[in-house]
Amino acid sequence: MGTKLSLLLCVWCFLLLGCCWGRFVVEKNSLKVTTPKSLKGAYECAIGNFGVPKYGGTLIGSVIYPKVNQKGCTNFSDVDVSFQSKPGGFPTFLLVDRGDCYFTLKAWNAQNGGAAAIIVADDKAETLITMDTPEEGKDVNEDYVEKISIPSALISKTLGDRIKQALSEEEMVNINLDWREALPHPDDRVEYELWTNSNDQCGPKCDGLINFLKEFKGVAQLLEKKGFTQFTPHYITWFCPEAFILSKQCKSQCINNGRYCAPDPEQDFSRGYDGKDVVVQNLRQACFFKVANESGKPWKWWDYVTDFSIRCPMRENKYTEECSDQVIKSLGVDLLKIKDCVGDPHADVENPVLKAEQAAQIGKGSRGDVTILPTLVINDRQYRGKLSRPAVLKAICAGFQETTEPSMCLTPELETNECLENNGGCWKDKTSNITACRDTFRGRVCECPIVQNVKFFGDGYTHCEASGTLRCDFHNGGCWKGEQGGRAYSACLDDYRKGCTCPPGFRGDGVQSCEDIDECEEKSACQCPGCKCKNTWGSYECKCSSRLFYSRENDTCFGAYTSSAVSVWMIFLVFVVAVSGGYAFYKYRIQRYMDSEIRAIMAQYMPLDNQPEVSNQVHHNI
Structure with missing residues (x-):
């Protein structure tokens, strides 16, 4: 037993070294x-x-x-x-x-x-x-x-x-x-791949992977159908060292004469399914994607892997080719093309699909080798974090160029709900529900808000202040505001940089209070001779004696109300007389002109009795 275990460890040490010698990139x-x-x-x-x-x-x-x-x-x-x-x-x-x-x-x-x-x-x-x-x-x-x-x-x-x-x-x-540059986001389409496995008996990791596939299927298919993403599944395989090809371990874990291997699902060669069963099913899944992709429906891969995990589990001894064929037929994909892609697992030849998969494991550029199962790669960068629907979708959404994200990236479903607890540690107005905390697919953001077209400025954590021409329309800009006797005054200014300033006629800090100034008592207004000053809330009234008119701009009295009134009436009377005279003269001239025209016309057709004949006049002249 000890010799067998040592041999097993030795074999898998060689199998794993093929990947361990590669370049692993720390994200x-x-x-x-x-x-x-x-x-x-x-x-x-x-x-x-x-x-x-x-x-x-x-x-x-x-x-x-x-x-x-x-x-x-x-x-x-x-x-x-x-x-x-x-x-x-x-x-x-x-x-x-x-x-x-x-x-x-x-x-x-x-x-x-x-x-x-x-x-x-x-x-x-x-x-x-x-x-x-x-x-x-x-x-x-x-x-x-x-x-x-x-x-x-x-x-x-x-x-x-x-x-x-x-x-x-x-x-x-x-x-x-x-994390804004942790994933590239060059354009309006995200390319991502999932290095996965059909094994469903490897404990919590396999259970987590299967649950993720089921939860993410709807999102993945929608993104793919609308052209927002390009998805490719991949499968890790190892090769058996040539010295061990004829060993029982390699024969039970590998296909195509040791070229493509996978670990035993139960880590026990004496029971259950073998590693070669996993390799064959992985190959069928890869071929299913190849055929579905060639038919223009690559998203059907998600239906196959989720349906297979439900209908053909290892624990029920249904992890077979027959069960797989039934699932493929139910999805309407060409089974003969898939079988042709799989080929003969017992033949001593290379399989084009699995050979390409092994080549793809080797990292190129910034990605690095794939050595961990499962591994998600987004825009050629390995994803790090929990393999869950919300977390992965957020990462994919971050892979889009800003402003090109699909609508599902902007829905409340992706909100982290961090603002529900302690307001996310962000600023919040004490007298209203205005807050700088905003949940997005990129996580909680402490950002001063825009409320009723009023933009707030600040760091979003300790303070936010309304600004702009409409700032006084919202919460009066945080400034003092008072109303009395039908009059209203405010210390809010449109220019937020000037803060809160008490209006003319008041003094104070402009925030907590503004007190009325008694201009009469302070002798700051209505100082003209004979003037009488009366203080009002926020202003004052000044009256002149002897019916004089008061000018606030000059703080002086001038003219008399009666003289001014008579002058106005005299001007008005002269204006009326001038207009009436002009109109009468106009009517008279029109009438004279019309009379002369009518007489000339009538003279041409009806000679008058008192006119001498034209012929006699001519004769006498001769």
């Missing part, structure tokens, strides 16, 4: 220290392979290094410590040391303690690594891993020591975690 995001000045700058940090990185977004927080439980391996409630941020304050980033327990347990304890993110400081000087989940069966309680929802980051030992030193000197350390 990173930007970490910017904004304060103190001595630490200000940009640093690299590694994204953990758990939790929910805020792809496409940012998160600002204030760092806390606990005085006890500095490795975060026990629950912080046991030591009566809470990292919940207070209203108006920055979210808490918990800094812990590496070591003594799994990265996931540190993150889980930090999350339960109220931290918005966890930063793990490395315990030795080395290049950054990817913080991964515990290996299968290594943690007594693996259920919590899927419940981790905060982002995590691994920083270098040097940076960790510098942050601790600044905190020990009672300096505030503020950090901006930035």
